[in-house]
Amino acid sequence: MNQIYLSKLEYNQILQKLSTYCHTYIGKQLSLELLPSNEEQYVKQLLSETNEAVSLIERNSTPPISEIDDIGIYLKLLESSSTISSKALLSIVNILQMSNELIEYFSTFINTENFPRTKCLFFPALHKSFYNR
Numbered sequence: 001m002n003q004i005y006l007s008k009l010e011y012n013q014i015l016q017k018l019s020t021y022c023h024t025y026i027g028k029q030l031s032l033e034l035l036p037s038n039e040e041q042y043v044k045q046l047l048s049e050t051n052e053a054v055s056l057i058e059r060n061s062t063p064p065i066s067e068i069d070d071i072g073i074y075l076k077l078l079e080s081s082s083t084i085s086s087k088a089l090l091s092i093v094n095i096l097q098m099s100n101e102l103i104e105y106f107s108t109f110i111n112t113e114n115f116p117r118t119k120c121l122f123f124p125a126l127h128k129s130f131y132n133r
Helices: 003-008 011-019 025-032 040-060 072-079 086-107 124-131
Strands: none
Touching: 003 011, 011 025, 072 086
């Protein structure tokens, strides 16, 4: 889209406000990179995802997501066989615990037809491993 139009619409201010609702650094980063689209199918897909997310929150409350530290640096250190600090290890543990909570949260309705897009988030192996504990 033309930058002049985006400027007139104060699009960057809209994105800044939107990013304040994000709980994770990745969400904040992605929200600031959003661009408008005039492709009908793409817009319909995004609206469908948004409707599903709203319905999900209305039925099951907010997903258990809290602030997530950026662990990219820690993972690179581990890949290079370096050691990491206890703070780094706790950040990684926090993400793993949150992942487990999200699996439990989504497992309550993963097989329903009401949430087809959410259902696609789960890989069959991940879903299978959760139930075979």
